[in-house]
Amino acid sequence: MPTLDFRGKRHIYAHHFAVPHRPLVPDADKSVGGCPDDDNLIIHGDNLDALKALLPRYADRVKCIYIDPPYNTGNEGWVYNDNVNAPLQRTWLKENGFVDTEDLLRHDKWLCMIWPRLQLLKELLAEDGVIFVSIDDNEFHHLRMLMDEIFGEENFIANFVWEGTGKNDARFVSVGHDYVMCFSKDRERLRLNGARWRALKQGIDEINKVAQSAWQRHDGDSTAASDELQEWFGSLDKKHKSYAHRHYRWVDERGVYFAGDISWPGGGGPDYEILHPVTKKPVKVPARGWVFPDRAKMVEAVKEGRVHFGPDESSVPNLKRYLADTDSQVLASVFYQDRRAAHKDLVRIMPEKKFDYPKDERVIRRLLEIVTSGTDVILDSFAGSGTTGQAVLALNKQDGGNRKFTLVECEDYAHSITAERVRRVIAGVPDAKDPDLREGLGGSFTYCTLGEPVTSWSMLDGENLPSYEALAAWLTHTATGRSTPSSEPVPLDDNGLIHRDKKRNRNYYLFYQPDMDWLKSRESMFDIYLADAISKSCNKTGAQAVVFAAGKFMSQDDLIDMNISFSQLPWAIQREDQV
Numbered sequence: 180m181p182t183l184d185f186r187g188k189r190h191i192y193a194h195h196f197a198v199p200h201r202p203l204v205p206d207a208d209k210s211v212g213g214c215p216d217d218d219n220l221i222i223h224g225d226n227l228d229a230l231k232a233l234l235p236r237y238a239d240r241v242k243c244i245y246i247d248p249p250y251n252t253g254n255e256g257w258v259y260n261d262n263v264n265a266p267l268q269r270t271w272l273k274e275n276g277f278v279d280t281e282d283l284l285r286h287d288k289w290l291c292m293i294w295p296r297l298q299l300l301k302e303l304l305a306e307d308g309v310i311f312v313s314i315d316d317n318e319f320h321h322l323r324m325l326m327d328e329i330f331g332e333e334n335f336i337a338n339f340v341w342e343g344t345g346k347n348d349a350r351f352v353s354v355g356h357d358y359v360m361c362f363s364k365d366r367e368r369l370r371l372n373g374a375r376w377r378a379l380k381q382g383i384d385e386i387n388k389v390a391q392s393a394w395q396r397h398d399g400d401s402t403a404a405s406d407e408l409q410e411w412f413g414s415l416d417k418k419h420k421s422y423a424h425r426h427y428r429w430v431d432e433r434g435v436y437f438a439g440d441i442s443w444p445g446g447g448g449p450d451y452e453i454l455h456p457v458t459k460k461p462v463k464v465p466a467r468g469w470v471f472p473d474r475a476k477m478v479e480a481v482k483e484g485r486v487h488f489g490p491d492e493s494s495v496p497n498l499k500r501y502l503a504d505t506d507s508q509v510l511a512s513v514f515y516q517d518r519r520a521a522h523k524d525l526v527r528i529m530p531e532k533k534f535d536y537p538k539d540e541r542v543i544r545r546l547l548e549i550v551t552s553g554t555d556v557i558l559d560s561f562a563g564s565g566t567t568g569q570a571v572l573a574l575n576k577q578d579g580g581n582r583k584f585t586l587v588e589c590e591d592y593a594h595s596i597t598a599e600r601v602r603r604v605i606a607g608v609p610d611a612k613d614p615d616l617r618e619g620l621g622g623s624f625t626y627c628t629l630g631e632p633v634t635s636w637s638m639l640d641g642e643n644l645p646s647y648e649a650l651a652a653w654l655t656h657t658a659t660g661r662s663t664p665s666s667e668p669v670p671l672d673d674n675g676l677i678h679r680d681k682k683r684n685r686n687y688y689l690f691y692q693p694d695m696d697w698l699k700s701r702e703s704m705f706d707i708y709l710a711d712a713i714s715k716s717c718n719k720t721g722a723q724a725v726v727f728a729a730g731k732f733m734s735q736d737d738l739i740d741m742n743i744s745f746s747q748l749p750w751a752i753q754r755e756d757q758v
């Protein structure tokens with residue numbers, strides 16, 4: 180397969196391994212809710228560090244990634260300053276560092292920036308996960324080659340073309356679109372899981388909402404609720420997305436329907452007597468005969484409430500065709516959504532703030548709707564104004580889901596814009612058009628920054644000793660490549676069990692306290708008493724034990740006899756290639 184070469188590639192090829200782990204540090208004052216363990220996250224920091232920090236928690240667990248990185252137009256003021264340890268590469272970094280149109284290395288820099296981030300994103304993505312990347316013609320062709328190389332071209336799903344609005348003053352062609360590139364982690368796995376992506380047709384959601392509230396307001400009175408729905412359709416502009424579905428004008432306890440034909444296709448159908456439920460007189464029979472071959476089936480349909488009768492026996496009844504049976508469709512790769520609408524929406528939420536080029540929440544929500552459900556985790560590591568956070572909360576409110584989002588933003592506006600938008604949509608936006616948003620989407624999030632890097636050296640000098648939980652999560656990840664759900668308490672037993680790898684039949688133990696005096700003392704040494712307890716526990720399943728501790732009072736031979744492998748801190752935190 181051809182691959183893309185660019186300046187700096189060999190320096191950044193494995194850079195994601197060298198990025199040190201930095202723990203997430205919650206800031207309760209900037210959060211909404213009580214910062215529970217499995218909360219939504221908004222992380223203020225460089226996403227290279229943040230993605231690394233997320234590995235112990237989310238490796239292999241993120242169902243959907245949406246990112247909208249700088250397009251590299253030359254006007255965005257982004258800076259390439261990753262701390263790559265290659266002196267040659269460091270000479271690229273200009274004094275002010277902005278990557279502008281004059282910068283002859285601008286494509287190389289963008290590729291160096293995105294490569295390690297894509298590598299980490301791939302590690303975070305679940306086996307049945309999907310990544311969407313917004314991009315335009317500046318880097319589209321480069322990105323495609325990188326994605327092929329990192330994710331595998333066999334995992335390519337589609338490039339969506341998002342048509343917004345063009346400008347009439349272009350010299351040659353008015354380019355009014357950009358792209359959303361979509362790859363899966365494992366397309367074959369998606370196929371085997373039986374994934375079939377379907378999205379709610381546009382405008383359906385609103386019809387259901389109006390019908391539902393009419394049904395509730397009129398206490399289950401079908402005629403009154405249907406009248407209200409019809410009145411609402413009558414008030415719509417022809418361009419409104421719901422307008423095309425205005426024949427779905429009736430409501431009953433099952434939902435919204437239209438009164439469809441009940442006659443035998445082509446004519447010559449049976450003719451039997453059916454009584455009107457109110458007048459009790461025989462109703463008019465359709466000219467082509469009934470669609471049901473025998474009367475018993477028709478009576479059953481009437482009993483089930485699937486037949487729509489007119490006010491009396493003089494009109495032919497109809498068959499109810501429910502909106503829910505035809506409300507979804509396969510996604511088209513080309514779609515239109517005016518770009519200006521997203522900006523107007525954002526101004527309604529935060530009139531006093533300025534953020535250029537936010538993405539449209541409805542589009543992101545639609546993408547999330549087709550690939551996520553339940554408690555799936557969604558990640559946006561170029562969060563900007565926090566559109567993805569809003570989309571997740573709106574979708575949860577729409578379908579009763581409990582999806583979780585993680586947003587990462589490096590600029591100082593992570594608090595004042597990214598998080599502030601999410602705070603406001605949680606609480607409710609008085610000027611919003613959407614009733615759900617007006618009322619408030621609900622939810623919570625934990626705002627985090629990134630702590631000091633956890634390295635062997637920082638542990639040796641006792642500065643920034645990580646908590647037991649943070650070290651356990653990191654060691655589990657480095658040793659197994661797996662993540663530990665944040666809700667799982669550690670240690671799992673009195674011997675310091677931090678992870679059971681059932682596949683390899685290996686148990687991991689951590690003997691540690693974040694206290695330099697303790698670490699220097701004899702107490703921190705792994706000894707025969709602990710080894711004995713661990714060995715007894717592991718013997719029950721024949722599991723091998725891996726023990727992380729600062730030192731040991733045991734010979735290697737004894738450890739081998741007891742099927743224990745010893746890994747010394749702090750060196751064990753250095754990530755080797757995963758086992």
Ligand SMILES: C[S@@+](CC[C@H](N)C(=O)[O-])C[C@H]1O[C@@H](n2cnc3c(N)ncnc32)[C@H](O)[C@@H]1O
Nearest residue numbers: 225226247537538561562563564565566588589
């Ligand atoms: C194009 S904007 C994203 C806009 C977003 N989709 C929205 O709807 O508001 C890109 C964002 O990524 C942020 N960003 C760029 N490089 C980053 C990095 N290394 N770490 C974290 N955020 C970064 C920028 O500050 C900017 O806010």
